Amino acid sequence: MTSLIKQASEHWRYVAPLLAKPGNEDDYDALVSALDELLGMVGEDEDHPLASLVVHLADLIEAYDEARRPIPAVGGVEVLRYLMQEHGLSQADLPEVGAQSVLSEILGGKRQLNVRQIRALASRFGVSAEVFF
Structure with a gap:
């Protein structure tokens, strides 16, 4: 037996849980905790x-x-609805989209967001315009 295999076999029961796929939520939580601890040690040092x-x-x-x-x-x-809810906004609070009736049609599926509206919403919420496509 090589020295590397000997060392690995001596410590395997401690290392194996860090190398195995999580099988359930408890295993997952243990890996997340281990990762948090390791990140505290390793930081950005590649x-x-x-x-x-x-x-x-x-x-x-x-x-x-x-x-x-x-x-x-x-x-x-759906993204727009979520952002409106998260920010506590009503249809009237988004004049950059257009009149309240326009926003109502968009939210109701009768009209699609156009490029100008998407750019305005992306700017307003500080997100990429891609989230609206």
């Missing part, structure tokens, strides 16, 4: 000895999230 472990944990967590918590595809109108 040459840190544990930097590759940070990347590995992040990949495992991301894969689990994508498999169990997919981000739904939403259209521009």
